[in-house]
Amino acid sequence: MKAIIVEDEIPAREELEYLIQTHSSIKIIQTFDDGLDVLKFLQGNEVDAIFLDINIPSLDGMFLATNISKFAKKPYIIFTTAYKEHAAQAFELEAFDYILKPYDEKRIAAMLIKLEAAFQRDQGESIVGEDGKSAAIEGAVSANRSGRINLRKNDNIIVTDVNDIYYAVASEKVTLVYTKIEEYMMPMSISEFHGKLPQDIFFKCHRSYTVNLTKIHEIVPWFNHTYVLRLKDIKGEVPVSRSKVKEFRQIMQL
Numbered sequence: 001m002k003a004i005i006v007e008d009e010i011p012a013r014e015e016l017e018y019l020i021q022t023h024s025s026i027k028i029i030q031t032f033d034d035g036l037d038v039l040k041f042l043q044g045n046e047v048d049a050i051f052l053d054i055n056i057p058s059l060d061g062m063f064l065a066t067n068i069s070k071f072a073k074k075p076y077i078i079f080t081t082a083y084k085e086h087a088a089q090a091f092e093l094e095a096f097d098y099i100l101k102p103y104d105e106k107r108i109a110a111m112l113i114k115l116e117a118a119f120q121r122d123q124g125e126s127i128v129g130e131d132g133k134s135a136a137i138e139g140a141v142s143a144n145r146s147g148r149i150n151l152r153k154n155d156n157i158i159v160t161d162v163n164d165i166y167y168a169v170a171s172e173k174v175t176l177v178y179t180k181i182e183e184y185m186m187p188m189s190i191s192e193f194h195g196k197l198p199q200d201i202f203f204k205c206h207r208s209y210t211v212n213l214t215k216i217h218e219i220v221p222w223f224n225h226t227y228v229l230r231l232k233d234i235k236g237e238v239p240v241s242r243s244k245v246k247e248f249r250q251i252m253q254l
Helices: 010-023 035-042 061-068 084-092 105-123 138-145 190-195 242-252
Strands: 002-006 027-032 049-053 076-081 097-100 126-128 134-136 148-153 156-161 167-171 174-178 183-186 202-206 209-212 216-221 227-231 237-240
Touching: 002 010, 002 035, 010 027, 010 049, 010 105, 027 035, 035 061, 049 061, 061 076, 061 084, 076 084, 076 105, 084 097, 084 148, 084 156, 097 105, 097 156, 167 190, 174 190, 190 202, 190 209, 202 237, 202 242, 209 227, 209 237, 237 242
Parallel strands: 002 027, 002 049, 049 076, 076 097
Antiparallel strands: 126 134, 148 156, 148 183, 167 174, 167 209, 174 183, 202 209, 216 227, 227 237
16 A cells, blocks of 8 residues: 655654554655645656645645545545644545544554555455456445445544444434444535435435434334334434335335
């Protein structure tokens, strides 16, 4: 896995490079202290990950990340910054993670484990033919790339497998997302969030709810011919509105 570091403060750059070398097998192929130099470099070189400071000369990190996010092959972006207030914007750019300075070694180490695991998963498995040559399974890569979503927990961005999501519910101007053990917050409407999910798994069962159909444990008849859904492993209940009952019955073959 190849990566670059973009950081204009030498001590921070050297510390980050040391932590990456200590806690991962990621190869740092280049370091930069100027955003414009990075953009020029990426026009002729591909990398798998970019550790990107926000406050850098020429082109700031956010502007640089916005341009990188338009690449056909998008590298993982890990923001490294002393400023919490950019977390929401980083989230919108689908950054892999958002690391605050001063660096916490355990936090960095945990992020690197997740990063390498995501990279391996996204490469897809290989099939070895009779001639001994390997071919990537493109379908698996594509499915894996669409199988992750960035969720917010406090100031951190948590890269999550979409199938770990049980349901989501609208809460004023944000959407609360529930996995088996955690609650996350998405700064968007329930409809916008639902649109980011695989439509063959998630069903918008109510104007304020979307549910993972694979997590349904029990379908309970309710008032006015509606249903309440009880999910595996968690106590939360999800309503099916009257306007969605017919479609739900068809999906679940009721």
